[in-house]
Amino acid sequence: MSPSQSKILRNTAVLVALIVLGLIMLIPLIWTVMLSLKSNGDLLRSTANAFHAPYTGENYVAIMQNSQVLHWLMNSVIVSGLTTLGVLILSSLAGYGFARLDFPGRDKLFLFVLFGLAIPEQAVIITRHQMFSALHLHNSFPGLILxxxxxxxxxxxxTQYFRAIPKELDEAALLDNASKFRVFWQVLLPLTIPAQATLGIFTFLSSWNDYWWPLISATRADMFTLTVGLASSQINFAQTSGLGYLMTQAVFASVPILIVYIIFQKYIVKAVSGAAVR
Known part of the structure; x- marks a missing residue:
């Protein structure tokens, strides 16, 4: 066998293996979608007929008429959107300060910030809960976002992205009598859009899927995010409209994430693969 044929065979084997693994990973999703399209009466008798007609969209109609689920969805949109916006603003300002400005204790403060990467959220949850209770921030959007x-x-x-930008750009702008804020806002910030896109995507996904803190902070149903609201419905299974309705809720919660991924998949793939984002 020639080297070219061996390479083709090897690439084909890898492709087949990836397709098989991809299908295996898709099985739970396909199963969920199929169950969501079945009537709850059929599923009470058996879930084995999920891949057999008849199918119905009654569960999707019911969820669109359920103001509670839509309210939870809106809560998640508000919390995830404002959290993402806040992280992008604060991280961009802090990154510019650490990368471009000289001030006393800069390196030590940056090291202190990096320590935050090593501290799990569970380690500070009691202190955070007490602090937010004292400030009466539970069951509020600030309590979920901050x-x-x-x-x-x-x-x-x-910080790393700003450091990679040549400092000659700053010097050229300062020679034109631009202020440091103008240098940040009009010269450097537009160059960091790929990094901001990557950070924004991961922040939005993390906030949207967060269950731990909203479960603790939001104790009223009207302040539930979608993750907490759907979990409360699944825990009280006897009070739900049926298995098909629960699966419809799961599909409904996944749609915004799917849309975000489709739109920004280029940045997600580059970030996960470690490639340089341009």
Missing amino acids: PGLAAPFGVFLM
């Missing part, structure tokens, strides 16, 4: 703004990874990412 913890997510502490993003040491975002500060680290933006």
